Amino acid sequence: MDKINVLVIVTTISLFISLFLAFFLVTVKTKYKTSNYLFAAFLLINAIDLSHPLFDLIADGPSNLGMLRTTLAFLQIPVFYLYVLSVCYADFRFKPKYLLHLLPFLIANAALLPRFYLVDEAAKIDFIVNRQSRIELQFTHFLIFIQVVVYFVAVFMLLRKAKKLYLENYAGTGINAYHWLFQFTSVLAILYLTAILKNAFKFSDYPYISEWIRILILVLQLFIICWYLFKALNSPDLFRNIDSKLKLVAEIVSEKSSEHSMVDKKEYHEDLQKLQKYMVEEKPFLNPTLTIQEVSKYIKVPVRDLSLLINHQLGQHFYDFVNAYRIESAMDILKDPTKSRVTILEILYEVGFNSKSSFNTAFKKHTGNTPTAYRKSL
Template sequence: MDKINLLISVTTVSLFISLFLAFFLVTVKTKNKISNVLFAVFLLIIAVDICEPLFNTMVDGPSNLRMLRNTFAFLQIPVFYLYVLSVCYSDFKLKPKCILHLLPFLVSNLILIPRFYAVDTASKISFIINRKNMIELQFSHILIHVQIVIYIIAVFSVLRKSKKLYLENYAGRNVSSYNWLFQFTIALTILYLIALLKNIFKFSDYPYISEWIKIGLLFFNLFIICWYLYKALNNPGLFRNIDSKLKLVSEIVSEKKNSEQTGIKEKEYTEELVKLQQYMVEEKPFLNPSLTIQDVAKDIKVPVRDLSLLINHQLEQHFYDFVNSYRIARAMDILKDVANSKVTILEILYEVGFNSKSSFNTAFKKHTGNTPTYYRKNL
């Protein structure tokens, strides 16, 4: 199979899977409708991008449609950024200001109107032949790479903040879901870096290298899309959205320092700490796998803001770790009890408030230095 046929074959497979998955995401019934639609749009934009080999067999010579297809690359990373916001924040909504993310795409097309879109075929051919010297294309290449860098930084910033907010306010699913989305973003970043390398060779004296890199990109692109969908479809509750109105403890502390308030007084701090510890021991709220700091604040009648400062700032523990410490202590008691020797690790983790084996093992090892199985065998 020669290079052209290989390129068309890989493109056909990638295109089919991308379109099929996009259709599935749009039609499947789920609570995360906006997230699914945004990722489906992301897949469709990628499909437009990877269909070039097939597109070239149907459209001969330079055309407005071909150039427009090329500029769709400007829409990929902004849509992915919006998708990340939608899976991280439960109150995310598409607002009119989201149109601003279209600006690079619009600008790249507007500057092409005078010397490409609005001219005859002969002028278009001349434009493509001399593309290395065309300032419009040079500007577009610089713009898209700057755009990618800015959005990738923004995505990592959103993930970092939302993960920290989750740790400070929730004690449910394992935070590995956020770590995994970090990994997917890193894979996407690598994909864009390879695409940058492809473009460098495309405009160099070695354009044939660009073609082979393009084939590699198609394979890699297909892999990360299938990887993501496999993970998401096998874990429908992978992400637990948080409220974007929540503030990091560091921000709350900073606000308190800038206000006239002096924070929680020592006496109030001691009283609230005793009340919290008594509540955790007597009521055992940690057995609830979906426990939030709002739930605890409501039960012990302490403002969420003060409770967050008490746990995350004064005790220097994330709420996630604070709750897990009680769960692990309870699990250790069960493991020590000879009468429970036949109770499986899986049964124990569900009984103490965890909802996955991986999160239980990670938390147990963090608090004890050993795995649950090793701990039981060496009592």
């Protein structure tokens, strides 16, 4: 089987899966419609980019439509960035300032106007044949390299902040979404950097290497899309967005220090007693989606002060603070000889976890043992 056939087969499969997943995301009933629409747009733009081998089969030669299809790659990363933003923050809305993300796409096409878009077919063919010496194409490849680096750095910074905000304010399994999004972004970053390497070989003395890298990218894209499809079908409610108005504790501490209005020791002690009494008597940690806002409302301590109390004064994330109570409750069940037949899975659901992996991780962090090993040691 020759290289062209491999390209066509892999491209056709990738296109079918991309379009199927995009259709699924647009039609599935969910409260996360904006996120789904954005990722569907990312998939569609990516599918257009993937269609290059099929487009070449039906195209007579270089055309304005073909070049426009190529430059649509400048919209992929910005749309993915907006997707991650919408996943992280519940109050995400489209704003006029997001139109600035179109700038690289517009700049690249403007650079191609004089010597490609506005010339005849013969000049277009000459432009492509001599592409290694065309400054416009070198510029667009350099521009997309800068775009990839800047946007992926921005996405990783966004995920880092969102994860920290989640840990400081929530105690559910939504943290797994940030772990998975980080993994997915890391794989995408590797894929795009490989694409940049492909472009570098295109302008070198070894252009054939670029073609083989293109096949590798197509295969990798196929696996990545299948991975996302598997995750989307098995965990449709994977993400729980956070409020973008929330501030990191470090920012609150900085503001408090500048205001010279830190909570005095007496007030801190009273709030701590109220919090501990509430956790012991009411057992709110049994709620797998408990938030710091819910605790604040019940014990009548402002969210800001409660966040400082737990995350700063006690030196724990709210996530770990709540999980400590859940683990203590699980340990009590494991110690009870009358409940020796209760399974680990039943216990984790009973104490407020709804993920075996997060329960095992939290239990080992708290006790140094796995739940099974702890039960055997009693």
